[in-house]
Amino acid sequence: MEERDEQGNEEPMTPTEFRTELADLLRRGSQGEISFDRAWTFRDSQMDIPDWMVEITELQKCDDD
Template sequence: MSRAQSVPLWMAAPEEFRSTLKMVLSTAYKNDRRFDRSWTFRYPDEDVPDLMVEITHLEKGGTEELLNPPRPTKPPEKAVVDDFRDVLGDLLLKGYRRGIEFDRSWTFRYPDADHPDLMVEVTQLEKRGD
């Protein structure tokens, strides 16, 4: 995922946010990025909440977590990992500035049997004091 594939500027409505998030996750998965982890995004602007994002694999057709989630076929390069984090952080920031409410989760079902279904939870965190 390159900066050229960053989050579109037009993304505004909740459904556009959801579809863009699904596309970002699918692209990352196709580039051997695997999930079942969380990221914390700390924003210096006091008006923007700090956020934690957790992405979990789900069993196909169910809502339970996988005991043995799919693993990448090769270890992702550091640039790919950092790029994904940058794109995800950019998407969250743009979504927040366009009125998307967090402290919620989304479930994404993919028709491809080789692509796991995913759940994404975004939680607002208290701002840390300096």
């Protein structure tokens, strides 16, 4: 859930917050109908914000022998 300051601006996330939110999105998506073995491109209209490509690949579970 995004945090906002008194002016309504988004607050920056910490690495821990980002990882937690990303893990939650992946769990929720895997329970839905989202196919993760692909890449997504995100373009931002603000020039000071970079554009991103994100690739998510499902990993095989490790055997804990």
